[in-house]
Amino acid sequence: MRGLLARLLLNTLAIWIVTLVYPGVRFAPGAGLLDYLVVGAIWGLANAFIRPVLLLLALPLNLLTLGLFTLVVNALVLLLVAAVTPLEVLGFSQALVGALLLSLVSLVLTWIFD
Template sequence: MRWLISIFINAILFVAIAGFFHSFEVSSFGAAIVASFILSILNVLVRPILIILTLPITILTLGIFLLVINAITLLITDKLMGDSFEIHSFGMAFLMAMIMSITNVILQNTILKKNSAK
């Protein structure tokens, strides 16, 4: 259930971010849900490999390099989604990674923690 909530929250974030920035486009809420699903699969399959390969630089940057890894997974999602989900630059992907990381931490500490306490 948490996984579905996370996919839905990320889809809402995609639509909200697309509304604020012109260098990111999502064609519909359905496309945002599909992109969120693809991103979650990439986070399970690809992200751990990238983390292991970049572990030294991640340690040197005290974990900040993880935002770069998140941006890379967003760009891979962009390539897999085609025209319905477009990130126009790495800078936009990095900004999205920051926004999504901050928002997900806040939501996990409020909404999801309350649901697990019940």
Template sequence: MRFVLTVVLNAVALWLTTLILPGLHVTAYASDNPQLAIIVTYLLLALVWGVVNSIIGGVVRFVSFPLYCLTLGLFALIVNGFLFWLVAWISGILGFGLTVDNFWWAVGGAVLMGIFSAILNGIFNRRKADREKDHD
């Protein structure tokens, strides 16, 4: 259940990010129902983001650890931008999804999506903690 909630929250964060940044565009897959197609597209993009971030992101973060230390963590912006751009590339191969105008839009998108994800996860984790406290 937690995995599904994480994918949904990442999809909402991605949707908010694409609303704000003009350099990011989402193209839904071909369907008779355009509203359902765009929702499923955002969910699929969030799923791709989760897979890329956990598998490839872990390897890249491990390999680039010295650069993280050298730049006091600022290299994380570049790594997250690269991962965001990689999600756009993978979704383009699949025939739907995210289009990023250039690398700096990817960095901005990754930063903004991280902020939105943190806020949404904070809201939903607080509600969960409040419900657990009420049951005690």
């Protein structure tokens, strides 16, 4: 349970940092701490359950592009999360950059807090 809570907080912190640095991904006006936590939780669930299925379906394209299609899958997951939460993504190209930044920020935060 403690690891799950830590992952939720790291996801939430990573999403918050990306929304501060990149204007293509932002929270809806008036979003509060609870909204941030909900987005972090849904992002974690989407990465745990939906992303592996999408990666399996996209395996031929992923092999053909030597893994670069994973960025597209990450952008699609970010768009999906934005569709059901107060997170706003301005378009697919912004989702692509946002997903890349989110991965990098999450990696750095995991290094720092691990």
